[in-house]
Amino acid sequence: LAFILILGTAFFRQATPYLTKIAIDDYILIGNLDGLNDIIFLFFLFLILQFITNYFERFITKMAGQWSMYDIRAAIFAHTQRLPIKFFDRMPIGRMMTRNTNDVDALNELFTEGFVATFSDLFTVAAIIGFMFYMNTELATITCLTLPVIFYITFWFQSRLLRAFRLARRHLARLNTFLQENISGMAVVQLFNKEHRNRKKFDEVNTDYLHANLEATFYYSLFFPITEFVGSAITALVIWYGSSDVIRSQMDWGILIAMLQYIPRFFWPIMDIAERYGILQSSMASAERIFELLDTEPEPVGGDLLKDKIEGRxxxxxxxxxxxxxxxxxxxxxxxxxxxxxxxxxxxxxxxxxxxxxxxxxxxxxxxxxxxxxxxxxxxxxxxxxxKRIGVVQQDVFLFSGTIEENIRFGDNSLSEDRIRQAAHDVNADRFIDRLEEGYTHQLTERGSTLSSGQRQLLAFARAL
Structure with a gap:
């Protein structure tokens, strides 16, 4: 449906210069104002149809992109929980966060501003070429002769942009890892007075990320002036060639004016395709990392032996x-x-x-x-x-954001409130829980940072029970 709407939008948008040509040659120059009213009505009708098709095309593609990202984030999170512990031994948490946030957002651009929008631009170029050749083959051929030059310039620049985008993504992952590690260990950093050293280290990581982005910015900024220069040169050539034909009465004024409207429209989608090609390159680099993660072998589920109760040997x-x-x-x-x-x-x-x-x-x-x-x-x-038959209390106790009861229960809805309280009582955690105003509904912050180390340890014992 989106592609049908794209075709409709491209046709209605590019038909208006042709209507201008008809209005000038068939009505304005000969003074037929009655027929001009019909062209104006048709012009506004096309504008309304263009608005409708463009709205629904964008709405459908954006909705499809958002739901796709929802599914990808869910797939990444579900797959992450099935990965073996040895995977996390070598994978920094900041890099994992980059996969599920920045890389997924970049992939969203691939769906919404990449493939679909590129097809829209291609259909637009095809519609413009069709109208131009229908009106005047010579001027259309002159305009199309610039395509090889534009494509060469585009691919030359974008190959360098891809390298810069890949480098920038790697440095962004390093930056996120550094931030996550240092924010989590801020107490240790301040205890050993390492703020200045960490600022210097952060500046190094941040500078690497800056340089990678500056390289991409350099090529990106240089590309568009070159493309606009080529477009302006073609416009001047069409004016020179077309006006001479008009003066010799070999071409109608309406065709020349319509051609001058089509030439900027001809280069805009080509420049958009080039810009989106950069988005595609960046998104493909992100997609590589996402699918590399999803292709990581999950943890084995083990054998088929299931027991409700074990002896414990x-x-x-x-x-x-x-x-x-x-x-x-x-x-x-x-x-x-x-x-x-x-x-x-x-x-x-x-x-x-x-x-x-x-x-x-x-x-x-x-x-x-x-x-x-x-x-x-x-x-x-x-x-x-x-x-399910093993209870472990680790040296580094990890509590999650949520209530004390949720941390003890930890997703096991089969446990009654009495069983939760009994477990807390058995490890003497109820002594400090009962002193809290909200009791078992007391909200904990990330990693239970509002509790003392001993209190976190007691909750870990209760959770293990």
Whole structure:
């Protein structure tokens, strides 16, 4: 439907100079004012039809673009939640934010200001060429001879713009990563008086981003004056060639005037296509990163084993594990924990204590050996079912924006309010919760920053229970 409307808009918009030609040659020059009224009525009718088709074409394409972006953002977020933990070990959070914000917005331009608008411009050029050749083949041919020159200039500039846009996107991701990291760690930055050093580092990152954008701006600014110069030269050539034909009575005045109206219209969509080609280049660079993320292999779902209840027997059999190739963190580790048994794993920093918990939760796959849960290999367990049976309180407690009750419940709507309060009571978190004015409906800010470290730890214990 949008393409049909584009065709209608292109026709109605470009028919008006031809109506001008008819009005001059057939009515004005011969003094037939009665027939001129019909042309004026037709002129206004075309303007109204152009307005209607243009409105609905833009509305449909914008709506389609917004819904497409909605689906892409949802797809990125859903896919992100299914990615393995090792992916986030090497992917900065700021870069991930860039994928879901700036890159998606750039892709929106690809849909709304890119493909559809480019087709609209192409149809406009085709309509103009059709009207021009219908009126005068010679002047139309002179105008069209500039197309190879325009296309060469366009592709020469845009190839350099693509390189600049790609570089700018990479530096933008670095900038977002730096901002996210430093804002999150502002307490540490201020504690160690590193504000000045961070300002210098930010200035370096910001300068790199500025230079990448300035390179794109240079080529972008140079392109349009060159294109306008070519268009002005063609206009002058048509005036010189056409006026001589008019003087020799080999051409009507209306054709020359209509041609002079068509020439700027002929170059405007070509310049728009060139401008949108830059948008396409930038959007394609963003699309590459988005689809690279979506093509990342998601975390395995594990086997088919589902259990509502487990006994809790854990066994590591000659387990070897390394985060990077053969830089082993665990070497031939074997132990057994029986149901109901309490075990403390003690070791030096970096000895693999946290790694054991991560392997037990299925965050990583071991290179050698076997991990058994209730005498069943961990690979045979459905990973979601297994994690429902594991409660973990991490060293770095992470709380989400929302109420205290929502953080303890953490999306499990099957838990009653009494069960939530019982869990808080069991870890003595109810003592400070009851002192809050809103109690369990008290709103927490990002990462629970309004609570003390100990209070956040207690809420993490309650959530694990």
């Amino acid at each position: 854990i066994e590591f059999r000659q387990v070897w594990f390394a985060y990077n190739e053969e830089d082993w963190v665990l070497k031939d580790v074997s132990f057994t924990i029986e149901p109901g048994q309490s075990v403390a794993i003690v070791g030096a920093t970096g000895s693999g204590k946290t790694t054991i918990i991560s392997l037990l939760a299925g965050f990583y796959l071991i290179q050698k050996g076997q991990i058994l849960i209730d005498n069943v290999d961990i690979h045979e367990w459905n990973i979601e079912s297994l994690r």
